[in-house]
Amino acid sequence: MFTCKDLCLQCIKKVGVRHCIAKYTENKLINSMNFQNYTVSTFRNLSIIPDGNFIKDISMDSYKPKHHPGRMDNKVITLPDTFLKAVLKALEDYPIKAVVESGNKLTRHLKGRHPLMEKDVFQLTVNKIQNNLHQRHENIVLKDKVDEQKFEKMINDKLYNILKKKVYNWKPIKYDIYTSLAYLLGRAPAEYAVLTKIFSEIVNRDKEFTPKSLFDFGSGVGTVTWAANTFWKKHIFEYFNVDVSADINDLAQILLQGGKGTGNIVKGTFYRQFLPATNTKYDLVVSSYSLMELPSAESRLEAVLNLWNKTDQYLVIVEQGTNAGFKVINEARDFILGVDKESNKSHVFSPCPHDSMCPRFLANDGTPCNFSVRYWTMPIGSKPQLLTEKYSYVVLKKGLRNNDVKWPRIVRAPLVRPRHTICRMCTANGQLREATLTLRKHGKTIYHCVRSSKWGDLLPVTLEDEKSAAVPENSDTRDSNNIDMKKN
Secondary structure: OOOOOOOHHHHHHHHHHHHHHHHHEEEEHHHHOOOHHHEEEEEEEEEEEHHHHHHHHHHOOOOHHHHHOOOOOOOOOOOHHHHHHHHHOOOOOOOOOHHHHHHHHHHHHHHOOOOOOOOOHHHHHHHHHHHHHHHOOOOOOOOOHHHHHHHHHHHHHHHHHHHHHHOOOOOOOOOOHHHHHHHHHHHHHHHHHHHHHHHHHHHHHHHOOOOOEEEEOOOOOOOOHHHHHHHOOOOOOOOEEEOOOOOHHHHHHHHHOOOOOOOOOOOOOOEOOOOOOOOEEEEEEEEOOOHHOOOOOOHHHHHHHHHHHEEEEEEEEEEEHHHHHHHHHHHHHHHHHOOOOOOOOOOEEEEOOOOOOOHHHHHEEEEEEEEEEEEEEEOOOOOOOOEEEEEEEEEEEEEEOOOOOOEEOOOOEEEEOOOOEEEEEEEEOEEEEEEEEEEHOOHHHHHHHHOOOOOOOOOEEEEOOOOOOOOOOOOOHHHHHHHHHHHE
């Protein structure tokens, strides 16, 4: 029995996390305009109203339209020289080419990783396959017990082969010293780039935020610390790192010491293998590529609630930009917003300009809400390569949304054409919108603003129309049409 209106840890422990999430999602769907009772149709009456402060700044020549305040930092990101030198020293006693190859293999494995299937879902899957197999072979005549045993063995063998294809074989990864080094070479550049881009948005949009303490859950080789030091090194005096692997904790500390273990703990930096039981608060709490390593939805949400209770201001959660990673991010996002719904103690700072259910999740079309960043790989063991990392993330902030902008977020790369630009956005009313902008219809300022914008940027405008709208990701309409929902 569902015991309260929103998700909470007490209900999770009483009736199970899957039941709570399913019921919570059902309630959200009912409150979001009975989404399943709507179909998609097109209409053209879309008004794009530029932000007043943006127009004022443009008129005063504070900046050019192509440098509008919604632009994110889209430069190619490279690891700091001090980090690279420390990595080289840490690898002196290891075969670099072999470690690089292992790092590439581990990276491919992590990109294809899925959460462990819940026990009850797994049992339902097994029962369904078994029933189908028995129905398919119901005409077989079994004369004796030997025939029955052979039949059951055949069913079990087929069941095993089907499960191998349908069910992801999740296993925890043990990070010994060699695997930690492989992870360092394979994942550190991409993770540092992602975190740097996310932190840069916090810096640009919340200029008064100067964290004095950082909590890193699943800290790994310490990329969160290095990325945070890019912006707040003079302000942060405490770094609390939690990772279950003692070897990877040692490696992270060695890197901070320049690549050679000195035996001295870096001042203000602490490493633990388990979440502390204390109620100490931190200004910035981060979980970077860690939730997917937990064995169940219940353990993930318990960890997320623990992290949320530890932050005074921001909680940043990052995962792979795959469907699996996006679902884990959306699970954590909806959970925290549900827990704090009645008291209005939280909102999404980024990427969503709203706190409604994710329209990408509602679309359920196999397309994740993700973003991208370009970065250079390490010039160690091979020539550096310019690569792109796709990631899904959410930045949750304590307090109301009062001072945070509600500009739409560009959720796919704009299609720039000779006389128009097609832009797909997530809006403040929780809808996916597609707009076609032209110089003649929308004016020089907005036209050049949109043409210079990139995937992940905010657009300093307000979208208004006579009807609410939604856009399916697999839509082939790439003209001036926009999408609306009407009842069947």
